Amino acid sequence: MGTAGLRRVEQIMGTPISVQLTDPLPARRLEVLAEQTFDWFREVDERFSTYKEHSEVNRFDRGELSLQDCSADLRLVVEACADLWRETDGYFDAYATGRFDPSGYVKGWSVQVASDRLLAAGCRAHWINAGGDIRARGGPRPGEPWRIGIRHPWQADKICWVLGGNDFAVATSGTYERGFHVIDPYRGAPATELTSVTVVGTDLGRTDAYATAGVAMGQAGLRWLADLPDHEVGIVTSDELCYRTDGFPVLPTEPARRPSTIRSDLPGQPAPRLG
Amino acid sequence: MRRAAFAVLGTAIGASLLIGAKLGTPTDDPGTQVALEEETGDATASPAPSGKAPAGKKTTAPPAKKPAAKAPAGGLKDGTFVGAAANYDYGAVKVTITVAGGKVTAANATYPEEDPTSATINEGAIPKLRKQTLAVTSANKVNTVSGASLTSAAYKASLQSALDKAKA
Numbered sequence A: 001m002g003t004a005g006l007r008r009v010e011q012i013m014g015t016p017i018s019v020q021l022t023d024p025l026p027a028r029r030l031e032v033l034a035e036q037t038f039d040w041f042r043e044v045d046e047r048f049s050t051y052k053e054h055s056e057v058n059r060f061d062r063g064e065l066s067l068q069d070c071s072a073d074l075r076l077v078v079e080a081c082a083d084l085w086r087e088t089d090g091y092f093d094a095y096a097t098g099r100f101d102p103s104g105y106v107k108g109w110s111v112q113v114a115s116d117r118l119l120a121a122g123c124r125a126h127w128i129n130a131g132g133d134i135r136a137r138g139g140p141r142p143g144e145p146w147r148i149g150i151r152h153p154w155q156a157d158k159i160c161w162v163l164g165g166n167d168f169a170v171a172t173s174g175t176y177e178r179g180f181h182v183i184d185p186y187r188g189a190p191a192t193e194l195t196s197v198t199v200v201g202t203d204l205g206r207t208d209a210y211a212t213a214g215v216a217m218g219q220a221g222l223r224w225l226a227d228l229p230d231h232e233v234g235i236v237t238s239d240e241l242c243y244r245t246d247g248f249p250v251l252p253t254e255p256a257r258r259p260s261t262i263r264s265d266l267p268g269q270p271a272p273r274l275g
Numbered sequence B: 001m002r003r004a005a006f007a008v009l010g011t012a013i014g015a016s017l018l019i020g021a022k023l024g025t026p027t028d029d030p031g032t033q034v035a036l037e038e039e040t041g042d043a044t045a046s047p048a049p050s051g052k053a054p055a056g057k058k059t060t061a062p063p064a065k066k067p068a069a070k071a072p073a074g075g076l077k078d079g080t081f082v083g084a085a086a087n088y089d090y091g092a093v094k095v096t097i098t099v100a101g102g103k104v105t106a107a108n109a110t111y112p113e114e115d116p117t118s119a120t121i122n123e124g125a126i127p128k129l130r131k132q133t134l135a136v137t138s139a140n141k142v143n144t145v146s147g148a149s150l151t152s153a154a155y156k157a158s159l160q161s162a163l164d165k166a167k168a
Helices: A027-048 A056-061 A072-087 A103-120 A204-217 A220-226 B002-020 B030-040 B118-123 B152-156 B159-167
Strands: A006-012 A015-021 A126-130 A133-137 A146-151 A159-165 A167-174 A194-201 A232-237 A242-245 B058-060 B079-082 B086-088 B091-100 B103-110 B129-132 B144-146
Touching: A006 A027, A006 B159, A015 A027, A015 A103, A015 B159, A027 A056, A027 A072, A027 A103, A056 A072, A072 A103, A072 A204, A103 A126, A103 A133, A103 A167, A103 A204, A126 B144, A133 A146, A133 A204, A133 B144, A146 A167, A146 A194, A159 A167, A159 A194, A167 A204, A167 B144, A194 A204, A194 A220, A204 A220, A220 A232, A220 A242, B144 B159, B152 B159
Parallel strands: A146 B144
Antiparallel strands: A006 A015, A015 A126, A126 A133, A133 A167, A146 A159, A167 A194, A194 A232, A232 A242, A242 B129, B058 B103, B079 B091, B086 B091, B091 B103
């Protein structure tokens, strides 16, 4: 339908991971690349899950592994979490639950690594979406951008922006999917003012952490997010206002038809060509 | 001459809208949305968003250069011009400009006095951020969806799940 290539979904790390590969490679080759991608996520789950007793993260947290004895991957994650804690004034905190839990970084980072590996393997056109956080490269067809919808916070079957790009990381954090679960570490209370924060950059681990930190900051997050160097942001506040930076890569959209259902909206239509 | 005046008026309406009008109402009207998008990029005649301006009522542009007594350089007719009320979801907005010496010396916009939500916008005003209406768009042309973290259970009922099924 529409776009050739391979598309697959698996549930790993407690989250749905969707992958699309569109390079003009032999089908078997795409299969292998997809399989390697999902193998990587299963490996990350084994090593970084806080739910698995013997994961490397848990052994490090219990003091059974010193930082020097950790894998290069875990050392990188520990350092990245420390950097992000400083950069976000403590709003991104891998120790927020009283133990070392880098899950908020690992998901985005592991997708970024998977995308980098696909690129290195000659797969230039793909996207990987892990529970709403996306790294995309190339496009559905040569010269066309990927079109990434940003979910509408109050209408689950609608989107409020469409972003276009051929090499970008898009992460969204919000209060609407799992309730007010992002805690402002300074007030010790859930952050409620920013309902949806989308950050666009090139490194999904960072964009994801920035989006989460922005939600935790509440109203003050508006200014902090706007001032992020080398990143673009789109924000929906709890009073239904929208804010975005000039460089937020929005594509023109058509308003939703009424009445509409998911099913009738979906039949594949050719993506419009962009100038 | 009239066209120039209207161009200025239109810009002023758009710019003023940004400052005090409530943009939060979801709208299905593409015209409104497109218009707002276009106006935001044009800052030439926009009144400076002043933080101390009373929210939701009136915003006044800083006076432009002293009106020249000579022939109007900008080609505008001197006087005060009142624009037709522009109706948006959140109420009518009316713009008045004053032209002296061929230049716009003042631009005022009135908003619905009783709009209680306008105040929040000025409080949140940040120069680097552009305010917009919250659009409601169907997802029929997107490849994938970014949103707050989905649990595996929530995924089954999600838009992304529907897209995955449709395109797999």
